[in-house]
Amino acid sequence: MDKIILDCDPGHDDAIAILLAAGNPNIDLLGITTVSGNHNVENTTRNALAVCTAYGIKVPVAKGSPGPLISDQVLAVEIHGDTGLDGPVLPPASFELDKRHAVDFIIDTVMAHEPKTITLVPVGPYTNIALAIRKDPRIIGRVKRVVAMGGAYTRGNITPAAEFNVYADAEAADVVFRADWDVTMVGLDLTHQALATPDLQNRVRAVGGPIARFILDIWEFIATTHGGLLQIEYPAIHDACCVAAMIDPTVFTTEKADIRVEIAGRWTKGMTVCNFEKMGGMHHFGGTASEQVDFRHTVAMKLDHPKFCDLIVDALERLTKSK
Numbered sequence: 659m660d661k662i663i664l665d666c667d668p669g670h671d672d673a674i675a676i677l678l679a680a681g682n683p684n685i686d687l688l689g690i691t692t693v694s695g696n697h698n699v700e701n702t703t704r705n706a707l708a709v710c711t712a713y714g715i716k717v718p719v720a721k722g723s724p725g726p727l728i729s730d731q732v733l734a735v736e737i738h739g740d741t742g743l744d745g746p747v748l749p750p751a752s753f754e755l756d757k758r759h760a761v762d763f764i765i766d767t768v769m770a771h772e773p774k775t776i777t778l779v780p781v782g783p784y785t786n787i788a789l790a791i792r793k794d795p796r797i798i799g800r801v802k803r804v805v806a807m808g809g810a811y812t813r814g815n816i817t818p819a820a821e822f823n824v825y826a827d828a829e830a831a832d833v834v835f836r837a838d839w840d841v842t843m844v845g846l847d848l849t850h851q852a853l854a855t856p857d858l859q860n861r862v863r864a865v866g867g868p869i870a871r872f873i874l875d876i877w878e879f880i881a882t883t884h885g886g887l888l889q890i891e892y893p894a895i896h897d898a899c900c901v902a903a904m905i906d907p908t909v910f911t912t913e914k915a916d917i918r919v920e921i922a923g924r925w926t927k928g929m930t931v932c933n934f935e936k937m938g939g940m941h942h943f944g945g946t947a948s949e950q951v952d953f954r955h956t957v958a959m960k961l962d963h964p965k966f967c968d969l970i971v972d973a974l975e976r977l978t979k980s981k
């Protein structure tokens with residue numbers, strides 16, 4: 659059983675990550691922390707509580723940072739709508755927020771558990787994670803690993819060079835990727851394979867019930883925004899890919915790389931520059947022999963889409979039965 663803290667900015671695809679984390683018996687969802695990203699932190703927090711209520715689950719939810727460390731705030735309202743989760747009916751929260759700030763919740767939870775037992779799963783901008791490292795660096799050595807949705811080794815979705823979660827707080831992403839812990843980057847190159855195809859939507863419809871309706875309303879809304887803006891055939895279920903990998907590591911293939919986050923480029927800020935080990939270990943700085951490159955990051959490459967879909971349908975069936 660993998661213990662995780664899901665740091666998120668619900669967010670349509672964040673809601674499917676919560677479905678997987680709450681519905682799969684191999685995941686122990688210790689808590690949800692929220693951050694500003696797809697919308698402001700008031701809305702992403704309200705949405706996190708609404709999603710838990712819609713699923714009939716109760717887990718600690720702790721509100722986090724209202725904005726990035728340094729850069730101006732950028733929201734993805736054009737994709738997620740004015741509430742940050744337009745489309746489905748959002749029920750009023752059935753439980754109260756955890757009283758702690760997300761950063762304190764992360765630190766307290768990591769320090770209260772055995773070393774190397776908790777995985778951090780950030781699927782929004784990494785502001786809370788960076789702040790937690792700075793407030794208590796002990797968590798770097800104590801966390802089992804970080805499986806982060808963000809970045810891309812080809813092209814971005816908020817600028818040609820950058821993916822939204824990294825772009826929205828590039829300095830926080832720089833802190834996270836440079837820290838001395840095990841980071842897996844689940845970028846757009848992988849998550850744009852994780853599409854809510856008609857077949858998957860029909861399987862969700864066949865489960866029936868209010869949660870299936872909630873999920874279908876999510877994809878119906880996103881299809882009106884995502885497809886138009888980004889020319890992607892079906893809604894991309896970005897964030898759930900991280901949780902799926904916690905459940906079944908064979909859900910996608912990986913390669914080792916050395917990842918550097920651009921924080922100064924005028925046109926490339928937020929770009930995750932990936933130097934793959936399999937690319938013969940090109941150096942970041944034109945092969946200066948003095949630069950030591952250790953390929954310590956892991957990059958998600960090829961998704962097993964049928965396996966991914968099975969996990970989503972299974973989680974939906976379990977939550978629907980237990981509601």
Ligand SMILES: Nc1ccc([C@@H]2N[C@H](CO)[C@@H](O)[C@H]2O)cc1
Nearest residue numbers: 669671734737781815822823896
């Ligand atoms: N166009 C666009 C699509 C998704 C997102 C959000 N950011 C990440 C994908 O870039 C996911 O976590 C998702 O919640 C932002 C912008």
Ligand SMILES: [Ca+2]
Nearest residue numbers: 669672781782
């Ligand atoms: Ca997200």
